Amino acid sequence: MSDDLTAHLISLEHARCAAVSTGDRASLEKLTGDEVSFTHSTGFTEDRAAHLDSLGTYERRLTRGDDLKVRFFGDTAVITGTLHAHFPTAGIGETPVDFDCHAIGVWVNQDQSWKQVAFASSGQLPDALAHRA
Secondary structure, X not given: OOHHHHHHHHHHHHHHHHHHHHOOHHHHHHHEEEEEEEEOOOOOEEEHHHHHHHOOOOOOEEEEOOOOEXXXXXXXXXXXXXXXXXXXXXXXXXXXXXXXXXXXXXXXXXXXXXXXXXXXXXXXXXHHHHHHO
């Protein structure tokens, strides 16, 4: 696929992280498909409605690393790479928690618009976040 499309999908992934980080429900609705499945580093999985409802329930900042790779399979793209998560008050005694993990996002071109239909992250979960599982 073209470098322009790769760059576009990476920009959509960054926009998705920004929407989650700021609690921007309207933007996240535009970026995700109705059937999206979102799996946290804890293993907890949410459907679209639950994930949208979780916005604003706790503070989090998500950013993707500069190591993102995009692979295309027809009208489907798979984005892999580092995700940095920052939880300002997630730890015991309300201390900040930061960690990096590996994340995969699946995007599908539906009616000339790319939508994320699956997301999962994995890695060593800090002990301070175990209560979020």
